[in-house]
Amino acid sequence: MAIVTPDNILKLLYSYNPWWRNGKIPGDFVKPVKRIAYYEAMKMFVHPELRRFVILSGARRVGKTTILYQIIETLLKKGIEPRKIIYISFDHPLLKFCSLDDIIEIYETNISSSEDAYLFFDEIQYAPDWGNWLKVYYDTKPNWRVVATGSASPVLVQGASESGVGRWTVLHVPTLSFYEYCELLNIESKLTEIVNDILELNRLSKYEINNIMNAVSPLQRYFNRYLIVGGFPELALSKDDFFAQRILREDVVDKVLKRDIPSLFNIRNASVLEKVFLYLCFNSSNIINISTMSKELDNIPSATLSNYIEYLERANLIYISYPVSLDGKQILKAKPKIYIADAAIRSAVLMLDNVLFEPEEMGIMVETTVYKHLVSYYNRVRAKIGYYRKTGGTQKEVDAVVELPQGKVLFEVKYRENPVIKESDAIIEMSKNSSEAVGSFIITKKAEDYGKLPVDAKVPVMRIPAFAFLYILGYLEKIKFACN
Structure with missing residues (x-):
């Protein structure tokens, strides 16, 4: 008996499209809180002049499917004919036996043959030859609109660069920001819009800064749990943090390492990939020397390690930060600094149960979280983000440097009880001497540890607690990119 028949495909499509x-979408399919990525995707999806297909790329369980359902709900409320809206998940085993076009042909023959249609493809990287079919649809179906998702973006990015130029755009969906986490859990602050960009904090008076900190200070009590469960919506809403870590290991990490990446890149021995990721978890926020890494991992070839690191980045499990210059010197060797995509992933993989009582581990978690927020915020304006390391003599480092058209913004994480900030620290030195610096921020721990440092520098150096900085950055991100 044939497995793939039009009747079987139709039954599956009806189950996917209630x-x-x-004419209604089930209430448990959608959530009331809409992420920034929803607004970005929706704006591009329905733009009356600039037609683009949209592909949402992000780690498993960051809420990509929920965004699809929220867009579908919006279309239904606008009166779009329900049968013109089709949702397909290519994660289903049955759909791996047929092409994207076969499924769409069954849909057009039996459900709707309208010239306009709204197509939603989940985990599209598992659809054979998906890039070419999207190209065909874009070129031959001028009234079709498409939103797709993918957990493994190497294939998505490759498809976008080859077939998708001018046809579709890949939007990255990171894990929840601290602001989005608070919004999801109905945790409110008294913060109102007072600045348009994080750099403007340096221009505020002491009175204005005090008002901001008073408005966000109640949020500090929620920050530690955010670090523990991470920015995964379903897990954030769960009350079982221990189980949430297990889900992170099984659904977010294991499926990517043992299934997604091996199947997409023809990796025969997934255990080597697991070793690489475990090594990166132990060394998160550190500069990675590939030669040293090779020796410590049973002499795995350097080329293999470099490839696997790239796969992990494209699969949304890590961020790679490369060095940038602040002193005008040419950077000859670009050793990357690695961050796990969400601090909670690292804790889950390493099974760190008492991390809140380990200052060094908390420092790593906060630096990882700060970098993730910077990537989410500044990638939307296509800014480059890296780190600075002074060569020669005592090596000094600035954790993160954002390159903007007007100059470079410096960020240093000192998440400890009584941080000592010296005149000789790289961030102070560069704030004084670098002609490229336009702003400096030192991320601290205590709620009262904020304000401008009394240093004679070309640009102000602002101290700000991690929870406040991350909440404000997420707040500004929502205002700038979701509400406009």
Whole structure:
């Protein structure tokens, strides 16, 4: 008996698209809180002049499917004919036996043959030859609109660069920012819009800064749990933090390492990939020397390690930060600094149960979280983000440097009880001497540890607690990119 028949495909499509029967989307499919990525995707999806297909790329369980359902709900409320809206998840085993076009042909023959349609493809990287079919649809179906998702972006990015130029755009969906986490849990602050960009904090008076800190200070009590469960919506809403870590290991990490990446890149021995990721978890926020890494991992070839690191980045499990210059000197060797995509992933993989009582581990978690927020915020304006390391003599480092058209913004994480900030620290030295610096921030721990440092520098150096900085950055991100 044939497995893949039109009847079997139709049954599956009807189960995926309950609105074909009653015109409504089930309430448990959607969530009331909409992420920034929803607004970005929606704006591009329905733009009346600049037509683009949209692909949402992000780690498993960051809420990509929920965003698809939220867009579908919006279309239904606008009165779009339900049968013109089709959702397909290519994670289903049955759909791996047929092409994307076969499924769409069954849909057009049996459900809707309208010239305009709204297509939602989940985990599209598992659809054979998906890039070419999207190209065909874009070129031959001018009234079709498409939103797709993918957990493994190497294939998505490759497809976008080859077939998708001018046809679709890949939007990255990171894990929840601290602001989005608070919004999801209905945790409110008294913060109101007072600045348009994080750099403007340096221009505020002491009175204005005090008002901001008073408005956000109640949020500090929620920050530690955010670090523990991470920015995964379903896990954030769970009350079982121990189980949440298990889900992180099984659904977010294991499926990517043992299934997604091996199947997409023809990796025969997934255990080597697991070793590489475990090594990176132990060394998160550190500069990685590939030669040293090779020796410590049973002489795995350097080329293999470099490839696997790239795969992990494209699979949304890590961020790679490369050095940038602040002193005008040419950077000859670009050794990367690695960050796990969410601090909670690292804790889950390493099974760190008492991390809140380990200052060094907390420092790593906060630096990882700060970097993730910077990537989310500044990638939307296509800014480059890296780190600075002074060569020669005593090596000094600035944790993160953002390159903007007007100059470079410096960020240093000192998440400890009584941080000592010296005149000789790289961030102070560069704030004084670098002609490229336009702003400096030192991320601290205590709620009262904020304000401008009394140093004679070309640009102000602002101390600000981690929870406040991350909340404000997420707040500004929502205002700038979701509400406009």
